[in-house]
Amino acid sequence: MNLNDLNEKIISILNEAEIKEAELEAFYIIEHGMELSRPMFFLKKKDRVSEQDINDCIAIAQKRRQHVPLQYILGTQEFMGLNFKVTSDVLIPRQDTEGLVEEVLKYIRPGMKVLDMCTGSGCIAVSIAKYAENVQVSAVDISRKALEIARENAEANHVQVNFIESDMFQQIAQTYDMIISNPPYIKSHVVAALMPEVRDYEPHLALDGKEDGLYFYRKLARESGKFLVPGGMLCLEIGYDQGPDVAKMLQEQGFLKVRVKQDLCGLDRNVYGNMPE
Numbered sequence: 001m002n003l004n005d006l007n008e009k010i011i012s013i014l015n016e017a018e019i020k021e022a023e024l025e026a027f028y029i030i031e032h033g034m035e036l037s038r039p040m041f042f043l044k045k046k047d048r049v050s051e052q053d054i055n056d057c058i059a060i061a062q063k064r065r066q067h068v069p070l071q072y073i074l075g076t077q078e079f080m081g082l083n084f085k086v087t088s089d090v091l092i093p094r095q096d097t098e099g100l101v102e103e104v105l106k107y108i109r110p111g112m113k114v115l116d117m118c119t120g121s122g123c124i125a126v127s128i129a130k131y132a133e134n135v136q137v138s139a140v141d142i143s144r145k146a147l148e149i150a151r152e153n154a155e156a157n158h159v160q161v162n163f164i165e166s167d168m169f170q171q172i173a174q175t176y177d178m179i180i181s182n183p184p185y186i187k188s189h190v191v192a193a194l195m196p197e198v199r200d201y202e203p204h205l206a207l208d209g210k211e212d213g214l215y216f217y218r219k220l221a222r223e224s225g226k227f228l229v230p231g232g233m234l235c236l237e238i239g240y241d242q243g244p245d246v247a248k249m250l251q252e253q254g255f256l257k258v259r260v261k262q263d264l265c266g267l268d269r270n271v272y273g274n275m276p277e
């Protein structure tokens with residue numbers, strides 16, 4: 001079997017399972033399974049492939065056929081140009097969240113203390129520690145297993161992050177210039193209707209925002225003021241239909257300059273607010 005045949009075979013396995021971007025995923029599978037770069041993939045299409053490489057790539061495709069997200073099979077996801085280890089204990093970092101990180105980086109100044117609440121893989125905290133100059137980054141999660149992954153991600157990306165195991169603010173004792181959070185925000189009854197990749201494999205703890213999906217925003221709105229310095233900023237990722245509700249919560253808790261920002265598709269995606277000076 002040559003590389004082209006292997007590629008076609010993987011694409012057909014993925015198509016049978018109705019995986020949407022079969023061609024792209026087939027390339028990722030071969031890239032990973034054979035440790036082959038993209039240019040080599042095209043140069044070697046007519047070359048014979050070893051039994052071992054065929055078996056490795058087909059084994060990945062067979063798992064993917066069960067709708068296990070490719071990121072969990074390969075164990076990695078790129079975020080803000082950095083590699084993050086992912087397992088089923090953490091949410092797979094999303095491209096949407098890069099918008100939040102890019103926006104907060106505009107506000108961060110040297111010497112600031114920043115807290116990432118519900119850090120999961122650590123993607124937000126680690127990227128900020130990597131790209132902002134001279135900031136102290138802390139990151140919280142309730143899940144010890146998630147914190148282990150986040151710690152590995154900080155180490156692998158050569159940054160210092162202070163990780164704290166805590167149910168929201170319970171174990172937090174300091175104040176911060178900025179609190180950032182992409183909390184679980186899917187309504188409980190909607191979780192069951194998500195695509196199988198998400199519903200069956202991503203941690204529900206990281207998805208489920210309880211009955212109306214707003215549970216964690218309510219907590220963040222009520223409690224983060226106590227952990228922000230005067231003028232400190234709260235920066236949230238939200239679901240596309242949560243902008244007005246979350247903005248109202250922040251206003252009711254005394255946040256100023258509350259603003260809802262849209263993502264590249266024009267959907268509400270982030271809410272920002274500041275404590276009074």
Ligand code: GLN
Pocket residue numbers: 091092093094097118119120121122123124182183184185205206207
């Ligand atoms: N902060 C992490 C992320 O943005 C995890 C979010 C979560 O678990 N809800 O990917």
